[in-house]
Amino acid sequence: MTAKPATPVDALADDRRYDGPPDYRQVGRHDLSPSLTHDEIARFNFLAHMNRHLATRILPGVGRAYESRVRPDFHRTHGRDFSDRQEVRRALLKDPAFQVWSALRRNTMESRQQAGRSVVLRQAARLNARSAELTRGDPRLVLDPTLQMPRYIAAVDNHCMPGSYYTELWPEDISAAANYDAGLFVTTGGALGRLTDGAGWGLVQWMREHHPDFKPRRILDIGCGLGHSVLPIAMAYPDAEVVGVDVAAPMLRYGLARAKSLGVTNIRFVQANAESLPQFEAASFDWIQSTMFLHETSYPALQAIFRETFRLLAPGGFVLHAEQPQYTPEMPLYEQALRDWDAFYNNEPFWTRLHEIDLDAFMVRAGFAKADLLHGGVEAIADPEQLRKRPALSEAEDYGRRAAWHITGARKHAATSEQAA
Amino acid sequence: MSEPIDLLGAAGKKSKGRRPYFLESRQTEQVLSVVMAVAQELAVLRERQDTLERLLEQHGVLVPGAIDAYTPDAQAAAERGSAMQAYLARILRILQQDAEAQSTTSEASAEEVSTELGR
Numbered sequence: 001m002t003a004k005p006a007t008p009v010d011a012l013a014d015d016r017r018y019d020g021p022p023d024y025r026q027v028g029r030h031d032l033s034p035s036l037t038h039d040e041i042a043r044f045n046f047l048a049h050m051n052r053h054l055a056t057r058i059l060p061g062v063g064r065a066y067e068s069r070v071r072p073d074f075h076r077t078h079g080r081d082f083s084d085r086q087e088v089r090r091a092l093l094k095d096p097a098f099q100v101w102s103a104l105r106r107n108t109m110e111s112r113q114q115a116g117r118s119v120v121l122r123q124a125a126r127l128n129a130r131s132a133e134l135t136r137g138d139p140r141l142v143l144d145p146t147l148q149m150p151r152y153i154a155a156v157d158n159h160c161m162p163g164s165y166y167t168e169l170w171p172e173d174i175s176a177a178a179n180y181d182a183g184l185f186v187t188t189g190g191a192l193g194r195l196t197d198g199a200g201w202g203l204v205q206w207m208r209e210h211h212p213d214f215k216p217r218r219i220l221d222i223g224c225g226l227g228h229s230v231l232p233i234a235m236a237y238p239d240a241e242v243v244g245v246d247v248a249a250p251m252l253r254y255g256l257a258r259a260k261s262l263g264v265t266n267i268r269f270v271q272a273n274a275e276s277l278p279q280f281e282a283a284s285f286d287w288i289q290s291t292m293f294l295h296e297t298s299y300p301a302l303q304a305i306f307r308e309t310f311r312l313l314a315p316g317g318f319v320l321h322a323e324q325p326q327y328t329p330e331m332p333l334y335e336q337a338l339r340d341w342d343a344f345y346n347n348e349p350f351w352t353r354l355h356e357i358d359l360d361a362f363m364v365r366a367g368f369a370k371a372d373l374l375h376g377g378v379e380a381i382a383d384p385e386q387l388r389k390r391p392a393l394s395e396a397e398d399y400g401r402r403a404a405w406h407i408t409g410a411r412k413h414a415a416t417s418e419q420a421a
Numbered sequence: 422m423s424e425p426i427d428l429l430g431a432a433g434k435k436s437k438g439r440r441p442y443f444l445e446s447r448q449t450e451q452v453l454s455v456v457m458a459v460a461q462e463l464a465v466l467r468e469r470q471d472t473l474e475r476l477l478e479q480h481g482v483l484v485p486g487a488i489d490a491y492t493p494d495a496q497a498a499a500e501r502g503s504a505m506q507a508y509l510a511r512i513l514r515i516l517q518q519d520a521e522a523q524s525t526t527s528e529a530s531a532e533e534v535s536t537e538l539g540r
Binding site: 038039042043045046047049050093098099100102103104106107108110111113114117118121122155156157160161162163164169344345347 | 426431432433434435436437438440441442443445453454457458460461465468469472
């Protein structure tokens with residue numbers, strides 16, 4: 001293949017400094033990866049580019065509309081500026097720029113779901129058989145068919161994913177997980193790496209940098225989903241025993257099959273609700289991790305989860321929750337309102353409340369000593385040797401979807417756990 | 422697994438949770454969604470054609486630059502021009518008919534005629 005294409009594909013396209021989403025063929029593959037036709041890949045490519053276009057080319061116009069008409073109009077009518085993000089969002093909803101951007105963004109998410117499901121469902125029989133082959137009878141998969149889906153998972157389908165994480169169209173079905181996995185590379189424009197595990201590698205780097213001598217024996221990942229964020233941790237600490245917990249059986253089956261096919265063996269997948277994990281003994285984990293999970297729970301669940309992590313954490317151990325940044329008084333109300341978009345229009349209903357909560361206070365109420373709390377930041381490490389170093393969306397803020405997260409956590413000191421016992 | 426399912430219906434299934442509409446008219450937003458789906462399929466087609474052209478060049482069937490250098494002769498240009506006109510007439514039919522309606526003074530609807538004919 002020569003460097004210069006012989007036939008210009010589009011005279012206006014400038015490929016000299018290409019920094020857009022990678023071709024979908026760059027996606028990391030494993031035993032449960034669906035096979036894809038040329039056109040199915042082209043559809044994924046289009047959708048990855050749509051997300052980027054919306055963030056880099058359309059959304060700035062919403063910002064200009066906000067400053068030039070939405071905010072002045074509000075001021076004229078009310079004699080004051082906005083007082084909270086709900087007022088901003090309600091005003092934005094009446095603005096044509098916000099309306100069109102929102103309609104396109106919602107539609108792109110729905111199209112992504114349709115594209116992914118078209119791919120996965122047509123070959124579900126083969127994928128389900130392969131998954132069963134890899135997981136049936138394996139003690140590292142512990143399912144609980146009696147588990148009730150909590151209201152925060154059952155009420156609406158997260159990120160407009162028909163049937164959410166848990167619906168099984170056939171016995172032992174993993175299509176929900178396969179669709180979710182296939183689309184992660186599309187939604188993030190490859191910013192999380194070929195296996196969408198950039199958050200996990202970022203966490204590994206954070207731990208190595210800040211606590212190079214930390215040698216966890218048991219690691220718990222709550223809300224693990226298909227395990228894409230915890231596998232790097234399992235790989236970086238091969239002597240540790242890793243447990244992933246989630247409510248959705250398709251994700252767990254798929255997670256184990258995927259882990260095995262990627263050669264990761266020190267991980268178990270357990271179907272359970274992270275609010276209550278009586279199957280695990282107190283102080284039995286050295287590292288409890290959640291990655292982009294808390295926003296898919298609820299106000300009471302969050303408190304139960306914090307209490308349970310406090311009980312399960314061993315003295316000297318870490319609990320780390322990685323999420324998008326909290327709404328602080330310093331964060332402009334416009335940014336807060338845009339960050340809330342996913343809560344209301346992409347079916348992530350607890351997102352808005354979570355980001356205004358004083359998480360430190362909740363951690364203390366759950367038993368952690370204030371002095372033990374910690375905060376940090378993690379950037380995705382997206383296998384830079386294969387993909388661009390810069391994540392696709394990092395230059396243009398795509399509120400709430402940037403491949404970087406804040407850590408809220410704690411390191412439990414021996415004295416703290418004894419007091420609580 | 423043995424149960425056959427409606428693949429098309431299942432792929433495009435609605436997610437749980439009432440859908441928000443952002444534009445002033447629900448129908449307008451639906452048209453926008455259709456237009457974007459068509460745009461997506463056009464992108465897919467362009468990518469497929471690009472693959473095809475590159476393969477043809479790789480296999481020596483197509484000389485690099487031949488498509489851009491192509492000039493239709495008079496006959497081909499006329500055929501392509503006619504095809505383009507027919508294409509535009511098809512996709513913009515509703516505008517043609519709306520213009521015809523404006524130059525028609527008073528015109529009864531079938532519903533009105535239906536009442537008249539039934540009397």
